[in-house]
Amino acid sequence: MFNSKSLALFISLFVMTGNTLAEEPDWSDYRAVLTHVKPGIKNGVKLSLVDYPTIKADNHLDKAYQTVSTFDPKQLHGRDEQLAFYINAYNILALKTVVDHWPVDSIKDVGSLLSTVWNKPAGELGGKILSLGEVEHKILRPMGEPRIHLAIVCASVSCPDLRDEPYTAVKLSAQLDEQSKRFLENSGKGLIIDKNRIRVSQIFDWFEKDFSAGGGVAAFIKHYRPDLPDLKIKTDIDYDWSVNSSR
Numbered sequence: 001m002f003n004s005k006s007l008a009l010f011i012s013l014f015v016m017t018g019n020t021l022a023e024e025p026d027w028s029d030y031r032a033v034l035t036h037v038k039p040g041i042k043n044g045v046k047l048s049l050v051d052y053p054t055i056k057a058d059n060h061l062d063k064a065y066q067t068v069s070t071f072d073p074k075q076l077h078g079r080d081e082q083l084a085f086y087i088n089a090y091n092i093l094a095l096k097t098v099v100d101h102w103p104v105d106s107i108k109d110v111g112s113l114l115s116t117v118w119n120k121p122a123g124e125l126g127g128k129i130l131s132l133g134e135v136e137h138k139i140l141r142p143m144g145e146p147r148i149h150l151a152i153v154c155a156s157v158s159c160p161d162l163r164d165e166p167y168t169a170v171k172l173s174a175q176l177d178e179q180s181k182r183f184l185e186n187s188g189k190g191l192i193i194d195k196n197r198i199r200v201s202q203i204f205d206w207f208e209k210d211f212s213a214g215g216g217v218a219a220f221i222k223h224y225r226p227d228l229p230d231l232k233i234k235t236d237i238d239y240d241w242s243v244n245s246s247r
Contacts, residue, residue, distance in 0.1 A: 042244070052247075
C-alpha cells in the first residue's frame with residue numbers, strides 16, 4: 001500500500017523519468033518510404049536511388065509528412081533529438097517536393113531564377129510554413145554540426161545518399177559518422193584522387209565555414225579518410241543536379 005509520502009515520491013520519480021525519455025516521433029511511415037531506396041548507378045555515379053513513382057502511388061510519404069508537420073518540436077529533449085528530427089524533416093520535405101511535382105528531371109526545376117526551390121514553401125514544421133532553405137540555414141546549421149551536410153539530401157545525384165533508415169538520437173553520431181565516411185569513399189561524387197591533388201565535392205566549398213570548428217575541411221576529410229596522401233585539396237567535383245530517381 002502507498003502512504004502519502006511514498007505516493008509523492010513515486011509521482012516525483014515518474015515525472016523525472018518522463019522528462020528524460022525520448023520524445024521523438026514515430027518514424028514507422030517514413031521507414032516504409034525508405035524501403036523504396038535502393039543502391040544503383042546513375043550518370044556513372046554509384047548512389048542510393050529513390051523510386052519516386054512508387055512512393056507517389058502509396059500514402060506512406062503523406063503520413064510521414066503528417067507526422068512531422070503535426071509534431072511539436074518542443075517535446076524534443078536535447079540537441080541529438082533536435083538534429084535527428086530536423087534532418088528527417090528536411091529529407092521528408094525534399095522527397096515531398098519532388099513527389100508533388102513528379103515527374104521532374106531535377107528538384108531545381110520546381111523553382112525558377114526569381115524564386116529558387118530552396119526558398120519556396122516546402123511544408124509545415126512546428127506550426128510554421130518553412131522552405132527547405134529555412135530548415136537548413138536557420139535551424140540545422142546554427143546547431144553547429146557539420147556532418148548534417150552529409151545527411152540532408154536535396155534529391156540529386158551529387159547529394160549525399162538518402163539513408164535507408166530514419167535518424168534517431170540514440171544512433172545519431174554513429175549514423176552521421178557512417179554517412180560522412182560513405183560519402184568520402186564515393187569516387188563518383190565525394191572524393192577523387194586525381195594526380196597531384198584530391199578533388200572533393202563542392203559541398204565542402206559552399207559550407208566551408210561550418211567545418212571550421214573541427215579544424216577545417218582538410219581535417220574533417222582526413223578524419224574519415226586517414227589513408228589519403230598529403231596532397232592539395234580542391235573542392236571542384238562537378239555537381240550533378242539530376243534527380244536521384246531510379247526511373
